[in-house]
Amino acid sequence: MPLVLIGLVAGLFSALFGVGGGILIVPLLILATEIPARCATGTSLAAIGITALAGTILYAFEGGVDVDVGYAALVGLPAAVGAVAGTTIQQRVPVRALSLGFAALLAGVAVWLLLP
Amino acid sequence: MSAGTVAAAILLGFAAGLLAGLFGVGGGILFVPALLGLGLGQLDAEATSLLAILPTVIAGTWRQRRYGNVRWRVALLVGFTSILGVQAGVVIATALSEDLLRRLFAVLVLGVAAHLAWRARQPTPYAAGA
Numbered sequence: 001m002p003l004v005l006i007g008l009v010a011g012l013f014s015a016l017f018g019v020g021g022g023i024l025i026v027p028l029l030i031l032a033t034e035i036p037a038r039c040a041t042g043t044s045l046a047a048i049g050i051t052a053l054a055g056t057i058l059y060a061f062e063g064g065v066d067v068d069v070g071y072a073a074l075v076g077l078p079a080a081v082g083a084v085a086g087t088t089i090q091q092r093v094p095v096r097a098l099s100l101g102f103a104a105l106l107a108g109v110a111v112w113l114l115l116p
Numbered sequence: 117m118s119a120g121t122v123a124a125a126i127l128l129g130f131a132a133g134l135l136a137g138l139f140g141v142g143g144g145i146l147f148v149p150a151l152l153g154l155g156l157g158q159l160d161a162e163a164t165s166l167l168a169i170l171p172t173v174i175a176g177t178w179r180q181r182r183y184g185n186v187r188w189r190v191a192l193l194v195g196f197t198s199i200l201g202v203q204a205g206v207v208i209a210t211a212l213s214e215d216l217l218r219r220l221f222a223v224l225v226l227g228v229a230a231h232l233a234w235r236a237r238q239p240t241p242y243a244a245g246a
Contacts, residue, residue, distance in 0.1 A: 011201025018162025020142020041140025042185030050195030076168030079133030086137020
């Protein structure tokens with residue numbers, strides 16, 4: 001039952017914001033199941049594959065919304081390379097130090113988004 | 117569109133992939149701003165971000181599967197039930213104004229930044245060997 005709830009909430013979040021929902025799935029899986037943390041991140045990626053595919057299809061059929069395949073490739077293909085690098089790093093080093101760097105990057109992005 | 121904008125989008129894409137591999141997310145939190153920077157509107161950026169997530173999580177899942185870190189039964193259950201939530205999310209997102217959606221998204225980005233900063237201060241659950 002908790003897994004069904006996690007799926008529903010993550011799916012809503014995913015389509016509303018154009019994200020995968022992993023920011024909810026990973027901590028909720030760790031809280032609600034006995035799955036170890038790194039397994040939670042791997043399992044989350046697999047679940048997000050289904051979520052994002054459903055979201056892409058539903059948005060593609062939505063009038064007035066464009067899924068831009070060229071731009072998706074422009075950011076998504078470098079990201080596939082980054083994901084391979086990220087999983088490799090995750091197996092070898094603590095990611096604590098990297099968290100702070102990403103926090104700073106996201107804080108900068110948020111400020112840029114909120115500028116008029 | 118300038119070469120600098122394209123280079124920034126590629127770099128943000130790569131950073132999104134690193135986030136995905138490290139934290140088990142899709143990377144949309146960086147795809148959406150990158151796509152906004154390329155000139156897409158909020159809703160188009162979100163829809164396009166979902167497509168960009170696919171190669172990212174396919175590569176990430178492929179790697180994590182080799183490390184034995186994917187619980188397939190759980191992933192399929194969460195993934196397939198998420199489709200119902202996705203349907204609701206599409207309805208809500210298309211009903212909101214793009215300006216409000218963009219502000220909500222900015223709040224989300226700030227929240228994730230705070231979450232990561234807080235996590236950096238905790239004994240990490242994702243440490244090597246954990």
